[in-house]
Amino acid sequence: MQLYLPIAELPVNMLLILGMGLAIGFISGMFGVGGGFLLTPLLIFIGIPPAIAVASVSGQIAASSLSGTLSYWRKNAVDPKLVGVLLIGSVFGTAGGVAAFSLLRREGQLDLFIALSYVTLLGGIGMLMVVESLRAIARSRSGEPPKLPPARDRRVGTGLPFVMHFPRSRITVSAIPVVAIGLGIGFLGSIMGIGGGFLLVPALVYLLRVSTAVVIGTSSLQTLVTMLMAVVFHAATNASVDVVLALLLMIGGVVGAQFGARTSLSMKGEELRLLLGLVVLAVGMRFLIDLVVRPDDPFSNTVLEWVVRV
Amino acid sequence: MSRVLIVIAALLAVTPARAETMVTSLSTHRLQITSNFVGSEIVLFGSIERDAQTISRPGGYDMAVVVRGPRALMVTRQKTRVFGIWVNTDSRQFVEMPSFYALLSNKPAADLADLELRARQQIGVDSITAITPRLGPDPVATPAFRDALLRINRAKGLYRENPTGVTFLTPNLFRANIPVVPNTPVGSFEVDIFLMSGGVILARESTNFEVTKTGFEAFVANAARDHGILYGLAAAMLALFTGWAASVVFRRD
Numbered sequence A: 001m002q003l004y005l006p007i008a009e010l011p012v013n014m015l016l017i018l019g020m021g022l023a024i025g026f027i028s029g030m031f032g033v034g035g036g037f038l039l040t041p042l043l044i045f046i047g048i049p050p051a052i053a054v055a056s057v058s059g060q061i062a063a064s065s066l067s068g069t070l071s072y073w074r075k076n077a078v079d080p081k082l083v084g085v086l087l088i089g090s091v092f093g094t095a096g097g098v099a100a101f102s103l104l105r106r107e108g109q110l111d112l113f114i115a116l117s118y119v120t121l122l123g124g125i126g127m128l129m130v131v132e133s134l135r136a137i138a139r140s141r142s143g144e145p146p147k148l149p150p151a152r153d154r155r156v157g158t159g160l161p162f163v164m165h166f167p168r169s170r171i172t173v174s175a176i177p178v179v180a181i182g183l184g185i186g187f188l189g190s191i192m193g194i195g196g197g198f199l200l201v202p203a204l205v206y207l208l209r210v211s212t213a214v215v216i217g218t219s220s221l222q223t224l225v226t227m228l229m230a231v232v233f234h235a236a237t238n239a240s241v242d243v244v245l246a247l248l249l250m251i252g253g254v255v256g257a258q259f260g261a262r263t264s265l266s267m268k269g270e271e272l273r274l275l276l277g278l279v280v281l282a283v284g285m286r287f288l289i290d291l292v293v294r295p296d297d298p299f300s301n302t303v304l305e306w307v308v309r310v
Numbered sequence B: 001m002s003r004v005l006i007v008i009a010a011l012l013a014v015t016p017a018r019a020e021t022m023v024t025s026l027s028t029h030r031l032q033i034t035s036n037f038v039g040s041e042i043v044l045f046g047s048i049e050r051d052a053q054t055i056s057r058p059g060g061y062d063m064a065v066v067v068r069g070p071r072a073l074m075v076t077r078q079k080t081r082v083f084g085i086w087v088n089t090d091s092r093q094f095v096e097m098p099s100f101y102a103l104l105s106n107k108p109a110a111d112l113a114d115l116e117l118r119a120r121q122q123i124g125v126d127s128i129t130a131i132t133p134r135l136g137p138d139p140v141a142t143p144a145f146r147d148a149l150l151r152i153n154r155a156k157g158l159y160r161e162n163p164t165g166v167t168f169l170t171p172n173l174f175r176a177n178i179p180v181v182p183n184t185p186v187g188s189f190e191v192d193i194f195l196m197s198g199g200v201i202l203a204r205e206s207t208n209f210e211v212t213k214t215g216f217e218a219f220v221a222n223a224a225r226d227h228g229i230l231y232g233l234a235a236a237m238l239a240l241f242t243g244w245a246a247s248v249v250f251r252r253d
Helices: A014-031 A036-045 A050-074 A080-107 A110-142 A175-192 A197-207 A212-238 A243-265 A269-292 B002-014 B115-121 B139-155 B215-226 B228-249
Strands: A002-005 A010-013 A154-156 A163-166 A171-174 A299-306 B020-026 B030-033 B040-050 B062-068 B071-082 B085-098 B101-105 B159-162 B166-170 B173-180 B187-197 B200-213
Touching: A002 A014, A002 A243, A010 A014, A014 A036, A014 A050, A014 A243, A014 A269, A036 A050, A036 A110, A036 A175, A036 A243, A036 A269, A050 A080, A050 A110, A050 A175, A050 A212, A050 A243, A050 B228, A080 A110, A080 A163, A080 A175, A080 A212, A110 A175, A110 A197, A110 A269, A110 B085, A163 A175, A171 A175, A175 A197, A175 A212, A197 A212, A212 B228, A243 B228, A269 B085, A299 B139, B020 B187, B020 B200, B040 B187, B040 B200, B062 B166, B062 B173, B071 B139, B085 B139, B101 B173, B139 B159, B200 B215, B215 B228
Parallel strands: A154 A171, B030 B200, B101 B159
Antiparallel strands: A002 A010, A163 A171, A299 B071, B020 B040, B040 B173, B062 B101, B062 B187, B071 B085, B166 B173, B187 B200
16 A cells, blocks of 8 residues: 655655554553664665655654653653653753754765764663663563662752752752753754663663652653654654654654553563563664665765756 | 769768658656655657658668766765775766766667767767866765766766667657656656767657656655755654554553
8 A cells, every 4th residue: 555755756655654553552662661772763664765764754743752651641750840840951952953864864874973973872872771771671580679769859969059859750850960961862853863761761770860759750841842843843854854754753652652561461571671671772782783784875866956946 | 874873862861861760659657656666667659751852871870869867966986995894985076977878779879879979969978078176185986986977977877878779660750768767866858869870960840758756745744845844844753643652552461
């Protein structure tokens, strides 16, 4: 079933896109991540121009993170105050990311930047996840009880100015590192076509020491708002959001996520993290291989601008 | 007697009388892209009209149909290895390149005419003019970029030659199927039709057709181009609606 994409200007197999959305949605529901880091490379691989893949995936991530956010919101597991402060950084990060995206595309270095970011971030995070989950599995095998979180508020970076208290997250922290994290996630997310959940969750847990009870919900809400901004910014600057592509991905994604979430209930947390770590690491390796191995054709063509276009 | 005939024939051949004319017609001048578009074809019909004085061409007629899509500024980039990874290091821009090019003929381009004529009339992929405004640090390398540009567009199906693309139905009636590829650029396409014989152009006709998006596709593309912010807000609303609908449909708690 072929369907013509009005912005990408090429026909795609509708069932293939729906199936990809479904598969990535399954993984995202299973691990509680957006899945953008898998979906964007897959779309580029089947021939969607990178600019359109990145911008359209933002819409898909927004849709799937809204269903996540709503269910966490009902369970009272979101810290809106923390999200508010993170967003101060994200607004500028996202706008900067979209602007850098246009510039890099014009200079022909976008693919390189995306590949390098994927290799470093996915490689690093994937490695951390694998090591951490293997340790956790070893610990549970040896019968040691898991470390319980301390019951009182944690204080991070309180030597810096603008110290704030976040009762839901049970932290007292300077606003500066929070805004900086928002800035970084917004920038990388809009350039790489990822929600950044797999970056934000470890940052919240290990850097800000946010209570684990609200970390996923908070990350979901933050991802939702950042990706909505990314969609609007990409549409306004690059006109690269393909709604038809985005809608197909959304439908596949939200349905797949439900089945993924059900499957994950039957698995242990550390096993899930190990599996996700391996998937993340594999995607990073794939990009590394592309960077290092001699390309089939060292030349490539790009249309810079049309002479006249009706 | 036969010698006299040969002399007369030779004299007639020398006279510049362009005795042949062509009448051509495209099956459509406006190809509309709808949601189920997977590529298409436009049929060109033509007949060769000869008046009473026209001599017969010993080699028969040749046809070359050149189709060119909307022009664009293109850049070809070259990767080289820097610190172990492959990076775009050099590039050349080419101005006014056709985004689509097809040569349809009844024999290979090389047999139609000599190189000079083909280059002048842009007959054949290898004859497409590619002008670089800036030669870059290494002017000698530019031909390699030009070759790569043509090679890659050929591989994508955007530049193509079909030496059996023109069919003669009768000696004076011909038909050519102009391909419109699935990843076709959108815009105005020029069609140049050359009637040739023995490496010489006898007559030339030009026409054009338009490839446009229609209906929903046109609406979406225009909105994205002309009202970027509104379009982005609409896309964001769509994402919110889909996510909300999913959470209602699949709600279990």
